[in-house]
Amino acid sequence: MSRQLKFNIFRYNPQDPASVPHADTFLLEETPSLTLFIALNKLREEQDPSLMFDFACRMAICGSCGMVINGRPGLACRTLTSDLPAEITLMPLPVFKLVGDLSVDTGTWFRATNSKIESWIHTDQEFDPQATEERMENALAESIFELERCIECGCCVASCGTANMREDFVGAFALNRMARFIMDPRDKRKDADYFEVVGTDQGIFGCMGLLACEDVCPRSIPLQDQLGLLRRKMGFIALKSIFKRKG
Ligand code: SF4
Ligand code: SF4
Numbered sequence: 337m338s339r340q341l342k343f344n345i346f347r348y349n350p351q352d353p354a355s356v357p358h359a360d361t362f363l364l365e366e367t368p369s370l371t372l373f374i375a376l377n378k379l380r381e382e383q384d385p386s387l388m389f390d391f392a393c394r395m396a397i398c399g400s401c402g403m404v405i406n407g408r409p410g411l412a413c414r415t416l417t418s419d420l421p422a423e424i425t426l427m428p429l430p431v432f433k434l435v436g437d438l439s440v441d442t443g444t445w446f447r448a449t450n451s452k453i454e455s456w457i458h459t460d461q462e463f464d465p466q467a468t469e470e471r472m473e474n475a476l477a478e479s480i481f482e483l484e485r486c487i488e489c490g491c492c493v494a495s496c497g498t499a500n501m502r503e504d505f506v507g508a509f510a511l512n513r514m515a516r517f518i519m520d521p522r523d524k525r526k527d528a529d530y531f532e533v534v535g536t537d538q539g540i541f542g543c544m545g546l547l548a549c550e551d552v553c554p555r556s557i558p559l560q561d562q563l564g565l566l567r568r569k570m571g572f573i574a575l576k577s578i579f580k581r582k583g
Contacts, residue, residue: 339366341417343379344425345387349436359425360384372412372426373401376438388437396554399489402429403438409491411554429494442490446509453510453533457523476519483516483562485555492549492559498542505542506534508549508559514539515562518569527573535570543567 341364348357362379373394380387392398394413401412404427406420417424432440449455492508493499499507514534517523534540543563550559 339422340364341366341375342423343375344423345379345437346427347387347437348434349388350434351436366417366422370417372403372405372415372417372424375417376412376426388435388439390435390439397487399442399487402440402442402489402491402494403427404429404494409494409552411489411491414554429490431493431496431499432490440490442488445490445493446488449506449510450513453506453514455510455513455517457517457520458525458529459522460524461522470522472521476521480516480519483512483519483557486512486557487555489554491552491554495548495552497546497548498544502538502542504538506539508543508553508563510534511540511543511566512557512559512562515566518566528577531570531573534566535573540566540570 343362343364344359345362346357347355347360349355362383364375364378371394373391376387376389376391380389389403389412390400391413392400394401396411396414399411402409403412404410405412405415406425409429426438428434428438428440429442432442432445435441486509488509490509496505496507498505511534514530517525518530536542540563545563545567547560547563549563550557553559
């Protein structure tokens with residue numbers, strides 16, 4: 337027999353002065369292979385057309401449908417209701433600006449953070465569209481690709497104690513991104529340049545290391561390894577500069 341699901345959904349429209357934050361309850365019959373993405377679309381089509389939430393690809397590629405599902409950030413399109421209890425509470429991701437109900441503006445946050453950490457390859461080499469593609473060892477290319485799989489969903493940021501308390505903390509997303517550039521031989525930044533961006537309290541030294549970020553990442557990006565390596569590398573650069581000053 338199928339279950340009757342009870343959804344408690346956060347509702348608030350910051351654009352509407354009459355709107356006050358509250359939760360609405362919806363009931364829905366569970367069907368086989370029902371995801372939260374499908375359930376929310378059903379609720380919007382059949383019960384409340386004003387319900388706001390984001391989605392685009394429904395296959396964990398676009399990163400739009402991040403929300404807090406029974407207290408844990410995750411993607412609605414990847415979450416089967418059969419993996420949840422019959423009562424499901426949905427909240428918008430914290431840290432990001434609320435657009436309305438479950439919809440948040442992750443884009444502004446990611447754009448600002450990407451600019452802050454200068455999230456691009458720094459090189460003096462001029463781009464020649466006629467040149468043959470530069471070679472890179474397969475193993476290295478694969479290691480870089482492993483970290484490039486981030487879809488900027490914001491779940492790691494929303495789960496992070498430091499990011500929730502401090503607006504200036506760049507979060508696991510940015511630390512992983514920086515680790516990817518450090519690994520890339522085409523990026524000509526020096527140790528001191530990386531240190532300036534992430535060797536600070538806004539970067540790796542603001543991280544408490546409890547790894548909620550890794551627990552919730554829907555792409556299973558090895559954040560634990562990258563944060564550990566970055567911490568060691570930044571610590572080493574700091575020590576090196578102290579000994580250099582003394583020598
Ligand atoms: S390990 Fe660091 S980046 Fe990850 S959730 Fe904890 S404080 Fe945030
Ligand atoms: S690192 Fe994982 S959780 Fe964080 S934004 Fe990228 S895909 Fe999402």
